[in-house]
Amino acid sequence: MRETAIAVGAGALVLALLPFSTAERLWIAGVALALFVPMGIFGRARSLRLIRWAVGVGWIVLPVIALMLIGGFSPWLPRVETTQWGGLMLTVILAVVGIVASFPLGVLLALGRQSELPLVRWLSILYIEIVRGVPLVTVIFMASLMLPLFLPGDLRIDQALRAMVAFTLFTAAYIAENVRGGLQAIPRGQIEAARALGLHGWLITLFIVLPQALRAVIPANVGQFISLFKDTSLVFVAALLDLFNMGRSILANPDWLGFDREILLFIAFVYFICTYSMAHLSHRLEKILGVGER
Amino acid sequence: MTEEIIICRDVHKWFGDFHVLRGVTTTVRKGEVVVICGPSGSGKSTFIRTLNRLEEHQRGQIIVDGIELTHDVKNIEAIRREIGMVFQSFNLFPHLTVLQNITLAPIWVRKMRRPEAEALAMQLLERVGIPEQAHKFPGQLSGGQQQRVAIARALAMQPKIMLFDEPTSALDPEMIKEVLDVMRELARSGMTMLVITHEMGFAKEVADRIVFFDEGRIVEENSPEEFFKNPRHERTKLFLSQILHH
Numbered sequence: 001m002r003e004t005a006i007a008v009g010a011g012a013l014v015l016a017l018l019p020f021s022t023a024e025r026l027w028i029a030g031v032a033l034a035l036f037v038p039m040g041i042f043g044r045a046r047s048l049r050l051i052r053w054a055v056g057v058g059w060i061v062l063p064v065i066a067l068m069l070i071g072g073f074s075p076w077l078p079r080v081e082t083t084q085w086g087g088l089m090l091t092v093i094l095a096v097v098g099i100v101a102s103f104p105l106g107v108l109l110a111l112g113r114q115s116e117l118p119l120v121r122w123l124s125i126l127y128i129e130i131v132r133g134v135p136l137v138t139v140i141f142m143a144s145l146m147l148p149l150f151l152p153g154d155l156r157i158d159q160a161l162r163a164m165v166a167f168t169l170f171t172a173a174y175i176a177e178n179v180r181g182g183l184q185a186i187p188r189g190q191i192e193a194a195r196a197l198g199l200h201g202w203l204i205t206l207f208i209v210l211p212q213a214l215r216a217v218i219p220a221n222v223g224q225f226i227s228l229f230k231d232t233s234l235v236f237v238a239a240l241l242d243l244f245n246m247g248r249s250i251l252a253n254p255d256w257l258g259f260d261r262e263i264l265l266f267i268a269f270v271y272f273i274c275t276y277s278m279a280h281l282s283h284r285l286e287k288i289l290g291v292g293e294r
Numbered sequence: 295m296t297e298e299i300i301i302c303r304d305v306h307k308w309f310g311d312f313h314v315l316r317g318v319t320t321t322v323r324k325g326e327v328v329v330i331c332g333p334s335g336s337g338k339s340t341f342i343r344t345l346n347r348l349e350e351h352q353r354g355q356i357i358v359d360g361i362e363l364t365h366d367v368k369n370i371e372a373i374r375r376e377i378g379m380v381f382q383s384f385n386l387f388p389h390l391t392v393l394q395n396i397t398l399a400p401i402w403v404r405k406m407r408r409p410e411a412e413a414l415a416m417q418l419l420e421r422v423g424i425p426e427q428a429h430k431f432p433g434q435l436s437g438g439q440q441q442r443v444a445i446a447r448a449l450a451m452q453p454k455i456m457l458f459d460e461p462t463s464a465l466d467p468e469m470i471k472e473v474l475d476v477m478r479e480l481a482r483s484g485m486t487m488l489v490i491t492h493e494m495g496f497a498k499e500v501a502d503r504i505v506f507f508d509e510g511r512i513v514e515e516n517s518p519e520e521f522f523k524n525p526r527h528e529r530t531k532l533f534l535s536q537i538l539h540h
Contacts, residue, residue, distance in 0.1 A: 187385075189381060189383055189385040190385060190387065192348050192381070192385065193379075193381060193385035193386075193387070193444075194387075195346075195348060195374065196346055196348065196374060196377070196378070196379035196448075197374070197378075197398070197399035197403065197447070197448070197451060198371055198374040198375040198399055198403040198451060199398070199399060199402060199403060200367075200371060203402055203403075207387075207390075207398060207402070208387055211389045212387075212388070212389050215389065289389075
């Protein structure tokens with residue numbers, strides 16, 4: 001299984017280095033991205049140290065290659081405009097950017113909500129409650145259609161970038177509430193012991209409170225990330241074609257009439273592979289970080 | 295040896311409407327071991343927690359090592375560096391190893407270098423008798439071992455005063471001795487100690503003075519011999535008869 005995945009990944013890598021058209025390179029980048037994620041997660045080689053090593057390198061090298069292919073950060077490749085992004089690649093990029101950016105923002109909001117400074121606390125609460133009170137579609141819709149109305153005409157923000165910002169801002173509010181739950185679960189004695197040792201505010205937060213709180217909310221946060229991954233299909237309101245909407249557009253093509261079942265099942269399967277990988281990763285992360293369990 | 299390291303004058307504290315401390319006045323000399331006892335809810339725990347400002351007193355004066363406890367954060371931090379505290383429920387940091395638990399504050403508060411802090415931690419673990427547990431997590435230790443780590447963690451800040459808030463109350467009987475032994479050794483080394491405990495054997499043997507709390511006041515204060523032989527107040531007599539004959 002794993003060997004096959006690596007063989008396919010290596011094949012994709014070789015192909016990626018050959019001179020292909022923009023669209024083809026997009027596909028290859030998408031495939032590479034989709035492969036290295038499960039490979040990294042399931043690549044727990046028992047005896048095959050080489051594979052473990054290859055997976056480690058793959059985690060570092062493949063995103064860079066994908067970035068190069070997409071961004072054209074090399075003299076001989078043109079940049080792939082975001083308007084041409086689509087399919088699984090768009091889904092993965094939106095989800096990855098959303099997860100990476102929303103997590104720190106969410107943690108900051110959670111801390112802000114507990115802050116002793118009233119202004120910070122009230123702003124955090126206001127933000128969290130407003131964002132949680134609005135459907136995600138509305139947020140994306142506002143970011144993609146209404147924002148340009150308020151901006152000066154010549155200032156244009158990239159459509160995909162706007163979607164990323166919308167997902168990040170939306171998810172951060174939920175992450176913040178998850179993290180707050182974790183913060184509140186820290187026993188008072190932990191903070192008292194830290195204070196009695198002479199540690200002060202931010203040191204206590206950094207070394208005592210956050211490590212414990214974040215570990216406790218891994219399952220909740222990964223749940224949020226899984227839901228973000230699937231919610232990326234809502235970008236159709238911003239006229240972007242992610243995995244699901246690419247499938248829909250194929251269905252609209254007369255050449256593929258009558259293949260609804262195949263296409264939809266395939267898309268569902270791809271979603272499942274990705275989300276199950278995330279769930280599995282979360283499980284392993286919990287185990288790794290759970291060594292000091294009380 | 296007559297230097298007064300803790301001075302409390304008419305200390306009051308309220309929790310909402312509840313008047314927990316009703317004018318506590320006492321002094322502790324350097325190197326003295328003071329055992330504090332009293333019924334639950336008498337304010338003894340609140341009292342020692344006001345000494346390192348885990349609780350704020352609302353009236354009166356507390357002076358520790360020449361520094362008065364006020365709202366001044368600098369003073370509070372300075373005093374907390376000089377006072378170690380051991381809790382009933384250990385309060386070790388479960389996500390850090392024993393060694394990390396002990397070295398965290400010396401490194402970040404005392405600005406000690408890591409190798410130095412680790413050497414100090416190992417030395418303290420030797421002293422409390424569990425150097426072989428250095429790389430385990432608190433959850434993997436017995437209660438007695440955890441409490442000894444907590445003592446080592448407090449000592450790593452090289453405090454002048456140690457506060458013990460019922461250090462053996464959460465322990466199984468066979469583990470109480472190992473913790474009391476460490477405390478005995480500490481008392482002999484000349485550490486200034488305030489100990490809340492119901493271990494009267496320990497009090498008789500180690501204490502220079504016993505302070506009896508009831509309803510937020512110090513009811514009686516005496517040497518262990520006098521305290522156990524000739525308690526002066528009715529409340530003290532009742533308390534002693536209850537805990538000595540249960």
